[in-house]
Amino acid sequence: EADIYQTPRYLVIGTGKKITLECSQTMGHDKMYWYQQDPGMELHLIHYSYGVNSTEKGDLSSESTVSRIRTEHFPLTLESARPSHTSQYLCASTRNKNSPLHFGNGTRLTVT
Amino acid sequence: DQQVKQNSPSLSVQEGRISILNCDYTNSMFDYFLWYKKYPAEGPTFLISISSIKDKNEDGRFTVFLNKSAKHLSLHIVPSQPGDSAVYFCAAITTSGTYKYIFGTGTRLKVLA
Numbered sequence: 001e002a003d004i005y006q007t008p009r010y011l012v013i014g015t016g017k018k019i020t021l022e023c024s025q026t027m028g029h030d031k032m033y034w035y036q037q038d039p040g041m042e043l044h045l046i047h048y049s050y051g052v053n054s055t056e057k058g059d060l061s062s063e064s065t066v067s068r069i070r071t072e073h074f075p076l077t078l079e080s081a082r083p084s085h086t087s088q089y090l091c092a093s094t095r096n097k098n099s100p101l102h103f104g105n106g107t108r109l110t111v112t
Numbered sequence: 113d114q115q116v117k118q119n120s121p122s123l124s125v126q127e128g129r130i131s132i133l134n135c136d137y138t139n140s141m142f143d144y145f146l147w148y149k150k151y152p153a154e155g156p157t158f159l160i161s162i163s164s165i166k167d168k169n170e171d172g173r174f175t176v177f178l179n180k181s182a183k184h185l186s187l188h189i190v191p192s193q194p195g196d197s198a199v200y201f202c203a204a205i206t207t208s209g210t211y212k213y214i215f216g217t218g219t220r221l222k223v224l225a
Contacts, residue, residue, distance in 0.1 A: 035215075097207040098163070
């Protein structure tokens with residue numbers, strides 16, 4: 001069973017606030033990902049990382065930023081939350097390309 | 113440009129019957145395909161995968177079929193159970209390329225008791 005944890009599970013926050021969504025995994029995976037998903041839509045890749053100090057933007061333009069200072073930790077930060085950021089944010093990791101992604105339980109973010 | 117497509121947003125099946133979920137892709141470089149199941153307010157759970165060197169992979173009630181010439185894959189669930197009711201996503205990756213897994217829009221399966 002995959003061990004990847006996201007906090008918080010749910011977050012309601014006002015416009016303009018800075019927030020950080022946490023993601024940690026205990027599997028020693030180098031590759032980590034952030035996806036954004038709205039109901040009825042595909043999972044959109046917003047950021048990924050090949051390893052420590054490596055981060056890349058995904059296919060969906062995002063105003064968020066990420067960091068990868070430790071292998072196990074891949075937090076996502078929104079400097080100034082807006083209602084358009086309301087979504088579910090999913091963190092995932094994998095060991096290599098011939099392996100499945102393991103997902104956390106997600107953070108449901110609502111910006112009022 | 114959506115490279116992985118699930119054209120059926122929803123599917124209803126009677127308990128005990130077969131569920132068939134379909135997925136089409138456009139990128140011929142994809143060579144590893146996966147199916148995930150997702151309940152509301154949870155992350156996707158990996159179900160089964162298939163490499164492009166195979167055309168079928170089975171795991172218990174789940175079988176994935178790959179037709180490379182048609183760029184089509186399908187997930188068969190036999191027999192379907194009410195607990196299978198969820199949204200199912202297919203995903204694909206090019207293992208010789210970047211580490212980007214591309215997902216479809218999902219199909220909501222409802223298994224009727």
